[in-house]
Amino acid sequence: MTYSDRKARLPGTLYIQGSWVHARSDLKFTVRDPATLDVFGECSDGDAIRAREASVAAASAFPAWSETPAEVRASFILQLAQLLERDAEFFRDLLVSESGKPRREAAGEVASSIAFLRWNAQQARHRLGRTLSSPQTDIQMWTVKRPLGVVAAITPWNYPLNTLCRKIAPSLATGCTLVVKPAPETPFSAVELLRRAEEVGFPPGVLNLVTTSRAAEAVQVWLDDPHVRKITFTGSTEVGKSLFRGSAKTMKRISLELGGHAPVLVFRDGDIEAAADAIVASRFRHAGQTCVCAQRVYVDEGVADELASSLTKRIKELRVSNGNDPNTDVGPLINEAAFARVTSHLVDALSKGARLRAGGSRVDLADPNRGFFFEPTLLEGAKPEMRVMQEETFGPLLTLSSFSTEEEAISEANSTSYGLVAYAFTNNLSRAHRLIEELNFGTVGINTTQIVWPQLPFGGFKDSGIGKENGLEGIDEYLNIKSAVLKISDAS
Known part of the structure; x- marks a missing residue:
């Protein structure tokens, strides 16, 4: 059974500014079932222009989303988790056909994805700074946490749904907006999750998706774009090092979950x-x-x-x-x-x-x-x-x-x-x-x-990466910490 047979009835698989669109010139790439090698489906093959449109949409949506009350952001994420739970069997079967993993492992990936969404939704309500002790009675000091801005999330093929939820959940919870690029081997998990996000009613531009077989072309746009303030990537050490070098031009925050041994x-x-x-x-x-x-x-x-x-x-x-x-x-x-x-x-x-x-x-x-x-x-x-x-x-x-x-x-x-x-x-x-x-x-x-x-921070040392995902430490990866000092004057 192909992806089209299962569900898809979309103009295209690029989701930008709240609309599903084709790639320019209607270019597509094929996705194969690893077990049979048969064509499972076709995806719109986005390019640099579509990638730029996606980051522009995310940047335009950021001011309003970052000021949306935390309770409202949490509600959006929880609704997304509910829809994923509602359609758990569909996503399980999709993961089997896309990635080849056994059904019980695919079911486990869906369940863990729901758990990551729900945990981060809870944390949206607790984006707290700290009040610090002061050496002077007329000085008060504290910290304020503010969302970074636009996040570019680049996900791998082996856990396409789980890694996506682990990246979008803290981004959305903290008030960031996103551009997402899934692996070309397994793009439909991301497409279907974004369809559920559309059903929830996320504001246009908060979540954007670029499916592409030309990863370097799309990602370079986001590396060069000063509005994209963070790159979060799961994949090979070689690609991670390239992203690390490329992010320096615009001094982006970067999280890299890379290879292991x-x-x-x-x-x-x-x-x-x-x-x-x-x-x-x-x-x-x-x-x-x-x-x-x-x-x-x-x-x-x-x-x-x-x-x-x-x-x-x-x-x-x-x-x-x-x-x-x-x-x-x-x-x-x-x-x-x-x-x-x-x-x-x-x-x-x-x-x-x-x-x-x-x-x-x-x-x-x-x-x-x-x-x-x-x-x-x-x-x-x-x-x-x-x-x-x-x-x-x-x-x-x-x-x-x-x-x-x-x-x-x-x-x-x-x-x-x-x-x-x-x-x-x-x-x-x-x-x-x-x-x-x-x-x-x-x-x-x-x-x-x-x-x-x-709830447990996860990330590697040495060639296995930089930064943390999950836990409170993972949430802080999507926040700027601002220090505030207030001198209190005597009332006149």
């Missing part, structure tokens, strides 16, 4: 079976195409065989199939380039001495499932010089290495250029606190791999 440290005092469950669930979620998934497992040599056996058993039980099959555990890779990257990392590791414990091959399914399916794979004996140990694979490939001391484990975990998320399994409370202090990552999960929550 998450280590998992499993100690002999930890729960080995629980660790195996969590590692497999994390690594093979969305076929390993997540920035927070476990990639490198380091296990105490005293329990290495036990963990290897537990992981192997669970991995071999995973079902690879079309995400529309309710029994699917692992869906397809997004495209051929993703398949090539996984294959090259595997070949490199095997050539340098890694041993294959499970998987390692493409999965050929019956028609119409012609996509790039790959077996969940476990490699033993991984070494630091292997590409899979230094580069983000973004696929269903897991490595297993052993360590003899805690210090060695921490050193290996910190040895890449990434610093997004790390995990550890231990029942030693003192060790847990040491790991939290010494692992150089933005988030550390102890005895769990569930680490993304609306």
Whole structure:
């Protein structure tokens, strides 16, 4: 079933100043279902002129929206959450067809998106500054928080709905207006969310959408536009660094959630079976195409065989199939380039001495499932010089290495250029606190791999990004903090 069969009846998929419009010259690009490789739908292919129109619309809407009472802004966001909840099954099925993820994972993405909208709506009412103590009785000091202005939100294909809600919710809550550019692989989640925003009745220009296959062209417009005061991007480290350089010209605020290479440290005092469950669930979620998934497992040599056996058993039980099959555990890779990257990392590791414990091959399914399916794979004996140990694979490939001391484990975990998320399994409370202090990552999960929550700040160190999303710290990324000093004169 195509996107058009499901719902779309739009003049175009660009949403600017409260209207749906075509791209100029009616240019379009195609979107394919990763499981079947069939054309799922067509999107309007926006250009620099449409991108400019979108940022102009957002800038014109900003003064009124920024002065809209917080209760009213919160009501708009809550209504959007209600419509997303009303249409949860539609969005679930859309995510399966766009991104290839299994149905239960898609359902989870919808649920988490609703949670992010609702939490940020609550925070819209609490944009508080601080009253500060003064060294003089005739001086009062306080801070005031004001919205930045126009925000450009650039979202990835792997979690197209969740990442969009994580960006638009705090923007809208704080009084910012937006231009949005979704990934060309998965644009329809954004299109449909904006349709719900239109149904809610957001004022024209508050939310604007540019679908395009020419990302650099559109984004350059926003980098150059002084009215765009913030860039928020989730995606690759390479693109993030380019945006960081480009934002300097107009001194924009920038938030970058970039690549990850998450280590998992499993100690002999930890729960080995629980660790195996969590590692497999994390690594093979969305076929390993997540920035927070476990990639490198380091296990105490005293329990290495036990963990290897537990992981192997669970991995071999995973079902690879079309995400529309309710029994699917692992869906397809997004495209051929993703398949090539996984294959090259595997070949490199095997050539340098890694041993294959499970998987390692493409999965050929019956028609119409012609996509790039790959077996969940476990490699033993991984070494630091292997590409899979230094580069983000973004696929269903897991490595297993052993360590003899805690210090060695921490050193290996910190040895890449990434610093997004790390995990550890231990029942030693003192060790847990040491790991939290010494692992150089933005988030550390102890005895769990569930680490993304609306109220918890999230963001990476080193090549994994700048700034925070989520939590009060994430909201502050969309605010300017103004300091005020008042001298009180004696009444005359």
